Amino acid sequence: MKYAVGVDIGGTTVKLGLFDENANVLDKWEIPTIKDNQGAQIVPDVAKSVLAKLAEKNIDKAEVAGIGVGAPGAVDEDGVMTGGAVNLGWPVFNLRTTLEEATGGIPVKAANDANVAAFGEMWQGGGKGYSDMVAVTLGTGVGGGIIVNGKILTGATGAGGEIGHIHLEDAETEVCGCGHCGCLEQYASATGIVRLAKRRLAQDDKASVLRSSEISAKTVFDAVKAGDEVAIEIAEKFGYYLGKGLAAVANVVNPQVFVIGGGVSKAGDVLIPFVEPNFQKYVFPPCRHAKFALAKLGNDAGIFGAAGMILKAF
DSSP: OOEEEEEEEOSSEEEEEEEETTSOEEEEEEEEOOOHHHHTTHHHHHHHHHHHHHHHTTOOGGGEEEEEEEESSOBOTTSBBBTBBGGGTBOSOBHHHHHHHHTTSOOEEEEEHHHHHHHHHHHHSTTTTOSSEEEEEESSSEEEEEEETTEEOOOTTSOTTOGGGOBOOTTOOSBOTTSOBSBTHHHHSHHHHHHHHHHHHHHOOOOOGGGGSOOOHHHHHHHHHTTOHHHHHHHHHHHHHHHHHHHHHHHHHOOSEEEEESGGGGGGGGGHHHHHHHHHHHSOGGGTTOEEEEOSSGGGHHHHHHHHHHHTTO
16 A cells, blocks of 8 residues: 655645545644744654654555655746745745755655646546646635646646736735735736626715625625526626636636635535636637636645545556
């Protein structure tokens, strides 16, 4: 029996999972992300935690096929954090070789966390059964992961899949976190939906339950489910931008399926009818077959994808 460890490094916690070669989760746990001193303690802490878990389970290092790691930043094919990781304090360094050395030689594969989560959804989640997939993460921002022929599309510097920064709106004056204006992220993320809602509510005095509640992506889609006309208009605008943006993605990578995850996806299937018609309107006809599905792994997508990078080789 071979084993793999999946590691998902976040800004607050590091999630870890121990898997057997049949993709069964044997254990999962978390450790705090210590960001002091440019995050120098993070990799040693991960190594220490992994080795302790192997000892607890009486698993010899020789039985471990490898450790997969997802990290928040651009990671190239060699495991180098090409731009560091700003929210961890990391400089540019080789994550793969550093963790291999810290664990005494256990093989490591490393990739961007969004790409790793996408791989997890393809392997055991909402994209299972497909080999060409785009994962769309609608959270505070809009993240993406592109899988082509069963492999993560990394890009030259590890920045492949940054679909949230597709430019969609020339008239936008507010600046996106990337420094540009009019990005998909400004309309389809949780914060983007709030922006759309506030702009719509400011247009007139049309009655809406949203006027008497705190505005969030959740309250907008709860109001949509209740038939609130203003909320439906906001959802239509959201669907226009996301559908048009994903059409641009489909025209480049021609996926079989889009798997939608992140906090906004918790609204459920109500999202898809607003997105799919706009996708069909703007997509190149031979790419129209792409399906839409919701992610299934939730917060575990990262550890599944990280372990899957190791175990898919079997």
